[in-house]
Amino acid sequence: MMKLRSVGIIGTGKYVPERVLTNAELETMVETNDEWIVSRTGIRERHIAAPNQATSDLAYEAAVQALKSAGLAAEDLELIIVATVTPDMTFPSTACILQEKLGAKKAAAFDLSAACSGFVYSLATAKGFIQTGMYNNALIIGADALSRITDYTDRNTCVLFGDGAGAVVVGEVPEGRGFLSFDLGAEGAGGELLKLEGGGSRCPASEETVRDGKHFIYMNGREVFKFAVRVMGTATEEVLRKAGKDKSEIDLFVPHQANIRIIQSAMQRLDLPEEKCVINVDKYANTSAASIPLALVEAVEEGRVKEGDTLLLVGFGGGLTWGASVLVW
Numbered sequence: 412m413m414k415l416r417s418v419g420i421i422g423t424g425k426y427v428p429e430r431v432l433t434n435a436e437l438e439t440m441v442e443t444n445d446e447w448i449v450s451r452t453g454i455r456e457r458h459i460a461a462p463n464q465a466t467s468d469l470a471y472e473a474a475v476q477a478l479k480s481a482g483l484a485a486e487d488l489e490l491i492i493v494a495t496v497t498p499d500m501t502f503p504s505t506a507c508i509l510q511e512k513l514g515a516k517k518a519a520a521f522d523l524s525a526a527c528s529g530f531v532y533s534l535a536t537a538k539g540f541i542q543t544g545m546y547n548n549a550l551i552i553g554a555d556a557l558s559r560i561t562d563y564t565d566r567n568t569c570v571l572f573g574d575g576a577g578a579v580v581v582g583e584v585p586e587g588r589g590f591l592s593f594d595l596g597a598e599g600a601g602g603e604l605l606k607l608e609g610g611g612s613r614c615p616a617s618e619e620t621v622r623d624g625k626h627f628i629y630m631n632g633r634e635v636f637k638f639a640v641r642v643m644g645t646a647t648e649e650v651l652r653k654a655g656k657d658k659s660e661i662d663l664f665v666p667h668q669a670n671i672r673i674i675q676s677a678m679q680r681l682d683l684p685e686e687k688c689v690i691n692v693d694k695y696a697n698t699s700a701a702s703i704p705l706a707l708v709e710a711v712e713e714g715r716v717k718e719g720d721t722l723l724l725v726g727f728g729g730g731l732t733w734g735a736s737v738l739v740w
């Protein structure tokens with residue numbers, strides 16, 4: 412039988428746009444207040460893309476750093492996957508736009524749509540390609556500019572989202588290192604709870620769709636919250652079981668940054684102290700596919716990840732979807 416290669420992360424990068432939107436500023440835009448936002452979500456500020464910055468521009472900045480830290484030239488890249496729900500345009504894919512910007516001429520390129528779970532779904536996809544030898548490396552980017560699809564007159568959603576990008580290079584690593592397990596899942600029945608209807612083939616863009624706000628995110632926050640707490644629990648248990656690890660062996664927990672209360676409920680279930688959990692929802696809010704890589708890369712940059720550490724990544728989002736992974740750094 413063919414021996415499968417071990418696959419892990421060999422380079423990291425991240426980018427957030429300069430412009431910061433604070434809770435105080437949101438107070439001047441909708442009927443909300445800093446106390447409500449902080450106590451219900453943990454968010455204090457978020458970064459917003461400049462008018463001339465699209466998702467591929469955010470992705471590019473993170474990608475350049477990740478390639479540099481992996482010591483890999485763009486020409487040697489073999490695969491690019493961009494996880495996003497805010498592509499530059501319907502097609503070509505943001506990954507193809509990025510391929511051209513990077514000069515990654517040899518690389519196959521495609522986008523992956525799994526909302527906030529997209530980064531973990533993309534890691535699993537890349538692992539499959541690399542462990543079987545079809546490709547030797549891949550650039551995986553979670554990038555979203557949710558500000559472009561957020562209704563800044565809707566207080567239920569506009570306080571929650573931000574823009575950013577996180578990137579990793581994935582390649583072969585020594586045996587015993589890298590991704591040990593994945594748990595991916597979907598509950599299409601809950602798709603109605605979190606969606607953007609306008610502009611697709613069922614509801615093409617028209618004056619009416621614009622008037623009805625169908626080009627903005629719609630979310631039933633309470634129901635998504637319940638789903639999130641449930642699957643953060645079940646997915647972490649399942650992915651630990653598949654990896655043959657106990658929750659006490661987790662050195663760093665890297666959850667999707669949507670709401671501090673959802674993160675805290677997962678930490679309780681895993682008996683994890685705060686120093687073993689990455690939390691940056693206060694600075695960046697929910698950046699969708701960028702959220703987990705932004706948290707991971709920030710932890711790496713802060714020196715919180717050592718060789719041999721066991722990490723657990725877990726996210727949930729539109730679809731509905733979830734994705735979790737256990738990896739050894």
Ligand code: UT7
Nearest residue numbers: 442443444447451527566567570632633635636669670728
């Ligand atoms: O990446 C995955 C995507 N989404 C998520 O993870 C979101 C999951 N859901 C959540 O994080 C929470 O449900 C929210 C933060 C969205 C809402 O928190 P909640 O504790 O579930 O609040 P709620 O929806 O039960 O609303 C409580 C009250 C409502 O007023 P009434 O109906 O009780 O009078 C809202 O109208 O808070 C009101 N409210 C606000 N008040 C001030 C909602 N948004 C705001 C706001 N400022 N921005």
